[in-house]
Structures are given as structure tokens and as C-alpha cells.
Amino acid sequence: MFTTLVTKRSSVVALYGYIFYIDFMNNMGHCNFEFFSKKIMSTFPLLKYLSYTPSQSISLNNLIEETIVEAELNGAKVISLGLLNQIKVVDGSSLAAAIVMNNxxxxxxxxxxxxxLNKVALAIVNALCKKNIKxxxxxxxxxxxxxxxxxxxxGSLALSPIxxxxxxxxxxxxxxYEQMKAPTSSLFIPFSHFPPKKMREDCFYHYTPSMITPITFMNSHSCENWLPRRVMSAWRIAGIIxxxxxxxxxxxxxxxxxxxxxxxASIRHGFQPLKTLTHQS
Known part of the structure; x- marks a missing residue:
């Protein structure tokens, strides 16, 4: 842009390249910045990278979980984090399970x-059994x-042919292999962070646990590159809620x-269910 102003000439390649880059970065997670003020980012620079990169956030969250679980198994009654005791650790499993149930x-x-069979899976099974769903x-x-x-x-659990x-x-x-053996018109609903590989044209695939963001959210694009625009994953929403x-x-x-x-609580704060189903593409 600076070169264009100085030389008074422009490049079509540069223009479209710039637009593509900005759109790509937005699609990869740039929207996460809008949830933190510039003051917080300047005070805690590392937060910029943790909030921008989903894999780093997940790794940090898993590390905290493992540490707490290990401490519990070793008989610890209290874990002190000093001033960080004011911060609550939220892994988002409850909302992820709730979204799957509603899907x-x-x-x-x-x-x-x-x-x-992780924490989310077990929460889903418990909820299904309470509703008498086998x-x-x-x-x-x-x-x-x-x-x-x-x-x-x-009778809540059963072994079943594939x-x-x-x-x-x-x-x-x-x-x-199991996916290929599923009946025609099967509906696959993920409870994982990442979507499964879509291999069937004759089946339906739901998105990973996620919701549409409130209309009041500004500059919100997509938080994961496999989700539509203005859709946020359950694990991110959980912290906000x-x-x-x-x-x-x-x-x-x-x-x-x-x-x-x-x-x-999610519905009350303006998040909406994502009902879209997709064929293999």
C-alpha cells in the first residue's frame, strides 16, 4: 500500500494477494483478538499467541487438566496459584456435550x-442414558x-452390529473402515475438537460442537477453518459463558x-444452535 502511494502505481496481483491474505488470516482465527482489549494484549503478550492458535490453547488446557488430576490422585486437597486463584479453569467439555445432545x-x-472415550464422550453417554436413549x-x-x-x-448400553x-x-x-461400513444415510455427529475425514457421499456430517455467535458480536468471522463464518467452537464459547x-x-x-x-446460558446470551448438515464434499 505504501509503494502504491509513493509510485502512484498499483499491482493487481498485490491487491488480490493482500485481500486473500487478510481473508485467510481472518478465517484461521483472527476473530479471537476481538475478545481481548489491546491493553490486556500489551500487558500479557503471550496471550496473543495462545488466543490466536487453537492447538496451543488446547495443549495448555490439557497440561493444566493433567496437573490437577495428578495432584488429586496424589491426595492433594488444595492447589494454590497465588493471584491466579481468581481465574477459573474452563475446559468446555460440558457445553461440547450439551451441543452434541442437542444435535x-x-x-x-x-x-x-x-x-x-474421553470426558465429553462419558458426559454424553450419561445424559443419553438419563433420557432412556440406548x-x-x-x-x-x-x-x-x-x-x-x-x-x-x-438396557441402556448394548453391543451392536456396525x-x-x-x-x-x-x-x-x-x-x-467403520465409516465405510455405516448404513446409507447415516448421520455422523462429532464430539471431537477436529472434524472427521468425510468419506461418504451417501451420508450426512454434522459440524464439530459449535454455535452461531450473537449478532452483537463485531468482527467475528470463523474461529476454526472447518467452521462457517460467525460460528464458534464449544470450547471457546464455554469460557465466554x-x-x-x-x-x-x-x-x-x-x-x-x-x-x-x-x-x-448459551442460548440466553445470544448463541444459537448450528443445525446445518453437510454431505461429503
Missing amino acids: IPKGTNEVLLRGK VAVLYKDEFKELEQRVIVSK NTPKIWLVGDEWDE HALERWNVHECGYTILSLEKVWE
Whole structure:
């Protein structure tokens, strides 16, 4: 731009290149800056990189979780962070699980769960069992693990053939072979941070746990490059809601908040469900 002003000449390549670069950076997560004032960014420079780069944020969050869990297992009753005790740790698992629950079509009476049985997956299974929705798994070891780790009523869990259920809840470590064996017109609903590889043209894929941002949000584009514009992932929204509601609790380790509570709070603050389903593209 400076060169254009000095030479009074412009380049079409430079112009479109500049526009492409700005749009690309916005799409990769530039919108996260609008949630922090310039004063905070100047006081804590590293926050700029943590808020801009999703993978770094996730790594930091996982490190904090692992540290707290390890301390609990070793018998620690209190973890002191000095002045940082004023800050609440929010991993976003509760809202992610709540969004998945609301992405399941009304009237569903059985789902197939596949992927790593992490905190979000267990919260979803607990919520489904409370609603008397049967949760099917493909493998005996998963069945036994769920029996030990979640509160289920008789008949809530089942082993199922791979070609039976049409509603799949999928997470990390989902096998591509299993995806190819799913029935035609199956609906795949991720509970993971990252979307699964889309391999079926005859099936439907939901977005990863996310919501449409309120219309009052300014300069909000897309927070992840696989989400539409003005859509934010559950893990980012959770921190905003936690702050707005002034909840005086941590959400990390084994702690799960009420799914109904976090969902209602998100809706009340203007976030909207993302109902769009996509074919393989």
C-alpha cells in the first residue's frame, strides 16, 4: 500500500494477494483478538499467541487438566496459584456435550458411539442414558469400560452390529473402515475438537460442537477453518459463558457442569444452535 502511494502505481496481483491474505488470516482465527482489549494484549503478550492458535490453547488446557488430576490422585486437597486463584479453569467439555445432545434428531431412541472415550464422550453417554436413549458400541472392551465409568440403567448400553444404527456419535480415533461400513444415510455427529475425514457421499456430517455467535458480536468471522463464518467452537464459547455468568467453579479434571445449565446460558446470551448438515464434499 505504501509503494502504491509513493509510485502512484498499483499491482493487481498485490491487491488480490493482500485481500486473500487478510481473508485467510481472518478465517484461521483472527476473530479471537476481538475478545481481548489491546491493553490486556500489551500487558500479557503471550496471550496473543495462545488466543490466536487453537492447538496451543488446547495443549495448555490439557497440561493444566493433567496437573490437577495428578495432584488429586496424589491426595492433594488444595492447589494454590497465588493471584491466579481468581481465574477459573474452563475446559468446555460440558457445553461440547450439551451441543452434541442437542444435535441428535428428536425422536432418536438409539445411537452408536465410536471414538476415544474421553470426558465429553462419558458426559454424553450419561445424559443419553438419563433420557432412556440406548447407547450402542461395537466392541466388548468399550462396553465394559462404559459399564464401569458411567451411571447406566439396565438396557441402556448394548453391543451392536456396525450396519445397524444410523445416528453415529464420533470422536478421535474413529476408524475410517467403520465409516465405510455405516448404513446409507447415516448421520455422523462429532464430539471431537477436529472434524472427521468425510468419506461418504451417501451420508450426512454434522459440524464439530459449535454455535452461531450473537449478532452483537463485531468482527467475528470463523474461529476454526472447518467452521462457517460467525460460528464458534464449544470450547471457546464455554469460557465466554463462564465469565458472563460469573460461575465460581472450575470446569476441569473430572468436573462436569449441568448440561442443561450451560446450554440454557448459551442460548440466553445470544448463541444459537448450528443445525446445518453437510454431505461429503
